[in-house]
Amino acid sequence: MIPATAGQVPFHPARAGWTFVRPSVIPGFGLTLGYTLTYLSLIVLIPLAALFFKSATLPWSRIVEIATAHRTVQALWVSFGSSLLAALVNVVFGLVVAWVLVRYRFPGKRILDAIVDLPFALPTAVAGIALSSLYAPKGWIGWFVGPNGPLHLGWKIAYTPSGIVVALIFIGLPFVVRTVQPVLEEFEQELEEAAATLGANRWQTITRIILPRLTPAILTGFSLAFARAVGEYGSVIFIAGNLPNQSEIAPLLIIIKLEEFDIPGAAVIATIMLVLAFAMLLVINLIQAWARRRYGDV
Amino acid sequence: MDIRVENVLKEFSRYPALDDVSLEIKSGELIALLGPSGSGKTTLLRLIAGLERPTAGRIFFGDEDASSKSVQQRNVGFVFQAYALFRNMTVLENISFGLKVRPRATRPPRAEIKKRAMELLDLVQLSGLDARYPQQLSGGQRQRVALARALAIEPRVLLLDEPFGALDAQVRKELRKWLREIHDKTGHTTVFVTHDQEEALELADRLVVMSQGKIEQVGSPDTVYDTPNSPFVFGFIGESSRLPVEIDNGELWVGGRAIGLTSGETPKGNALLYFRPHDVELVPEGAALAGVVVASRRVGGTRRVELEIGGNPERVEIDLPFDHPAGEKTRIAFKPKRWRLFPTA
Numbered sequence: 001m002i003p004a005t006a007g008q009v010p011f012h013p014a015r016a017g018w019t020f021v022r023p024s025v026i027p028g029f030g031l032t033l034g035y036t037l038t039y040l041s042l043i044v045l046i047p048l049a050a051l052f053f054k055s056a057t058l059p060w061s062r063i064v065e066i067a068t069a070h071r072t073v074q075a076l077w078v079s080f081g082s083s084l085l086a087a088l089v090n091v092v093f094g095l096v097v098a099w100v101l102v103r104y105r106f107p108g109k110r111i112l113d114a115i116v117d118l119p120f121a122l123p124t125a126v127a128g129i130a131l132s133s134l135y136a137p138k139g140w141i142g143w144f145v146g147p148n149g150p151l152h153l154g155w156k157i158a159y160t161p162s163g164i165v166v167a168l169i170f171i172g173l174p175f176v177v178r179t180v181q182p183v184l185e186e187f188e189q190e191l192e193e194a195a196a197t198l199g200a201n202r203w204q205t206i207t208r209i210i211l212p213r214l215t216p217a218i219l220t221g222f223s224l225a226f227a228r229a230v231g232e233y234g235s236v237i238f239i240a241g242n243l244p245n246q247s248e249i250a251p252l253l254i255i256i257k258l259e260e261f262d263i264p265g266a267a268v269i270a271t272i273m274l275v276l277a278f279a280m281l282l283v284i285n286l287i288q289a290w291a292r293r294r295y296g297d298v
Numbered sequence: 299m300d301i302r303v304e305n306v307l308k309e310f311s312r313y314p315a316l317d318d319v320s321l322e323i324k325s326g327e328l329i330a331l332l333g334p335s336g337s338g339k340t341t342l343l344r345l346i347a348g349l350e351r352p353t354a355g356r357i358f359f360g361d362e363d364a365s366s367k368s369v370q371q372r373n374v375g376f377v378f379q380a381y382a383l384f385r386n387m388t389v390l391e392n393i394s395f396g397l398k399v400r401p402r403a404t405r406p407p408r409a410e411i412k413k414r415a416m417e418l419l420d421l422v423q424l425s426g427l428d429a430r431y432p433q434q435l436s437g438g439q440r441q442r443v444a445l446a447r448a449l450a451i452e453p454r455v456l457l458l459d460e461p462f463g464a465l466d467a468q469v470r471k472e473l474r475k476w477l478r479e480i481h482d483k484t485g486h487t488t489v490f491v492t493h494d495q496e497e498a499l500e501l502a503d504r505l506v507v508m509s510q511g512k513i514e515q516v517g518s519p520d521t522v523y524d525t526p527n528s529p530f531v532f533g534f535i536g537e538s539s540r541l542p543v544e545i546d547n548g549e550l551w552v553g554g555r556a557i558g559l560t561s562g563e564t565p566k567g568n569a570l571l572y573f574r575p576h577d578v579e580l581v582p583e584g585a586a587l588a589g590v591v592v593a594s595r596r597v598g599g600t601r602r603v604e605l606e607i608g609g610n611p612e613r614v615e616i617d618l619p620f621d622h623p624a625g626e627k628t629r630i631a632f633k634p635k636r637w638r639l640f641p642t643a
Contacts, residue, residue, distance in 0.1 A: 190382040193349050196369040197376040198396035198451055208399070212386040294386065 048274065054267035066268045071244055072253065075269075079250040080276065082161060083229035086168030090225045091218055093169070094176025101177070102184045116177050119170055128238030131167055132158045135239065159241030164249065167239050168229040175228065176221030183217040184210075215291045223284040230277050299360055299454040299487050300325050301346060306355030308341055315341045317511040318355075323455075323489060328481050330502035331491045334534070338511040339491045340459055346489065347457050348372045359454055375448030375486070379460040381440045383432035389443050390415050390428035396451035418446040421480065438469040445477075449484065458490035462497065470494075474501055495535050499523065507531050529640045532572045539614045541587070541607060542642070543571045550639075553608025557633075558585030564639045573634035575602070576617040580624055580632050588631040589614065601625045 055063060066072060101113055119127065135142045135158040145155040157163050187210065195205040211218075233251040240247040250273055257266035301323040308316040316338045323329055331339040344350045346357060348369040356365045364372055384392050393415040397406055406414070419425055422442040432440055441461060448456060461477070462470040478501055481488055492498050498505055499519045507514045507522060507530075515522055515531045526532035533540070544551040545566050550559045559571075589605030592613060596602075601620045604613045616632055618625055 188380070188382065190378050190380060191384065193369075194376065194378060194382040194384075194447075195395070195399075197347060197349070197374055198399065198447065199370050199373070200395070200399040201370060204399045208395075209384055209386075 051267050051270055051274065054264055055271045058264045058268065062264075063268050066265050067272055071248070072250075072269055072272075074245040075248050075250040075253040076272065076276070078161060078164065078246075078248060079230060079273070080280075082164045082168055082249075083226055083232075086165050086172055086229050087222050087226035089165070089169050090172045090176050091222050094173060094221060094225075095180055095214070095218065097173075098177045098180040098184055102181060116174050119172075120174050124171060124232065124234030125238065127170055128167055128235030131170060131235065132163065132239035135163060135166060158239050159243075159247065161240075161247050163239040163241065164236050164247060167235040168232060171232055171235055172225030172229050175224040176218065179217045179221035179224070180214055183214055187213060216288055219284060219288040219291055223281055223288070226284070227277065227281060230273070300358075301455060301487065301489075302358040303342070303346070304356045304358065306342075306345060306352045306357065308338075308345060308350065309353045314511050316345070316352075319511070319513055321506060321513065321516070323487060325487055326485050328478070328488045328501065328503045329490075329506060330498035330504070331489065331506050331508060332493070332495060332498040332535075333508035333514075334493060336510070337508040339493075339506075339508050342508070343457050343459055343489060343491050346455070347374045347376050349376070373451060373454050375445075375451060375453030375456040377441070377444050377448050377456070377458040377461050379463045381432070381437075381444045381464075383440055383444055383447070385432055387431075388428065389419070389424065389430050389432065389435070392432065392443055393418055393447045393450050395447065415446075415450060418450055421449070421483075422446045423476075436469075437465050438473055441465065441473065445480070449486070453486065456486040456488040458488065460491055460493070462494075463492075470497070477501065499535070505535075507534065509534070524636075526572075526638065529570060529572065532638060532640075537575050537615075537617075538572055539575050539616065540573075541571045541612065541614050542610065543569055543639075545569055545639070545641075552587065553610065555608065556585050557587050559633070559637065561639060564641055567641060569639045569641045571634075571637055571639055573637040575615045576600070577635050578616050578632045579635055580618075580622075580630065583629075583631045586631040586633050587614070588629065591628050591630060594625060596620050603630065605630060 058066075097116065101109065101116075133139050137143065137146050137156065137158070139158070142156075142158055143149055145151065145153045145157065147154040155162075157166060191209055191213075192205055195209050200208070231251065233249075233255075236249055237252055240249060240252075242248050242252060250269060254266045254269050254273075257263075257269065301321075303319060303321040303323075306316055306319045307314065319338070319342060321342075331342060333339045341350065345352055348364070348367060348371075352365065356363055358364060359372065384395065387395065390412070394411045397411045397414065400406075405411075416425075416428065419428055422445060424439060424442055424446070427435065427439070432443065435443065441464075445458075445461075458477075462473055465473065474497055490501070502519060504516060505519055505522045506516050509530050515527050522531065523536055526535060529540070532538050541552065543557070545561045545564055545568075548561050549556050550561055550569075550571065551557065561569075587605075587607055589607035591603055592606050593604040594601060599620055600617045601622065603616050603618060603625065605616065607614055616630070624630055
């Protein structure tokens, strides 16, 4: 007979059912999650929540009034519309740049590769000033495509919504290039060879084999470029001309409200931007998850 | 489709990967390109496919000069070692890809494409898996899809680059048999690259043994195995043992002793004696190869014995049945039943 021992560790049955944390062999879950949450709260969540609280100090009718004001709607339209357009241009342009950087060898390739990152490093105001002086009616490019240029195109880029798109293309360029580049580098040459032996020409190989494989990366680059463009302020205000209802972006409208000491008004516009941006990024993320299941590694 | 490779030279940045190679492949043949890595076998296969351009020389498909034709125009079926299936397409879409990308004039109607793909899926014994994605299949299944995809375009020649290299031994054996069956059923001229001699010996109608960018020997598996024409081929195909010998008076000598073998046509001087370790008979001491047993280990049903003969530092291996009494002895005398001599300079 085994004598009962006092102070023996009580026997626990194996834990059954749902647990909040899936048991893991990697230690440090509590520490890292705690750090992550604290960090995110201090830097991201609390400031954003403050925005909502500030907006909520206004009566509901006033919020609706600010949100539906013609100037606000126009500014949001300009902001999101030109960001979308710029991100789309960047997808095409960035794809070509990434293709050139990965697929060909040519002198100056490393320099070109480094130049791609410049829009990240340059103060955006500097970029805005440089772009606006180039694209202004008297600037080199502005004159060239303007009514007095050799082609008599009559285009006006700086100080119009087109100028905004140009600035946003500039600041968003690196995103698509840098997300697509590594995927393209890892792309197995054998797949292209297999397509060729099956009789596919280059165009069919690119559209049916290569592009589907790049889709998740392209979407990531697109959403990054888009998000960056929506929040851009510095470069745009120099080239936009900032005419209310025409070339005034939402971030600028927020600054104007702040300068008028209409802090709740600024908060309302900021909140609308936040919600819109969040919704759009969520949709892009869902598409991306779908694309990854469909085309990526499973 | 007959294929003729004429004096092909291929250089990769001045280094010759193929050096003046000529080869004739008969219609309906199953031919194996065999050689160690770097022997140029894959390069030759890729040249036939048109995935590489020869530096010099020409390649004929039948009577037609294919050298200047693009991969697309050559209409070859190519199977890669790593399958190279399109991950964004289902099995069925993979197989029909080659038909779908044809120009409208030669493209079969949609229903016909589907019917053909389903038939091929049947042929490769994967019926019912048409809606799967490649990543949901096992390695062996993937390679079958790759073969079906290559067959779908009704290729003039089927080229396989180490098709079973990425599979485990069991599946490899099974697919080997199955590939032979498919070949006999469809009758495509087939060229496959392998470094696995067993695979080549079992599967091929003819072997092409390659080394350092050159063809060493071409022949049926039996011919190449029984009468290798160079020390390289003897050493590369099948197990082999070798021993330096002297030839004098029409006899072979090792360390001043006659070993009871005649030299035949081989001229007087130094030579290397090659034989198969399992192709020996034990004899009483006398005019034979006699050596001290330095190591002995059992490998399944045979016992591999290492002998030191006449103080020669190079050891010689022979195979005995594992329960042979001679396996216990410290000294063994034997004679190779079949052997070849290659004079050394």
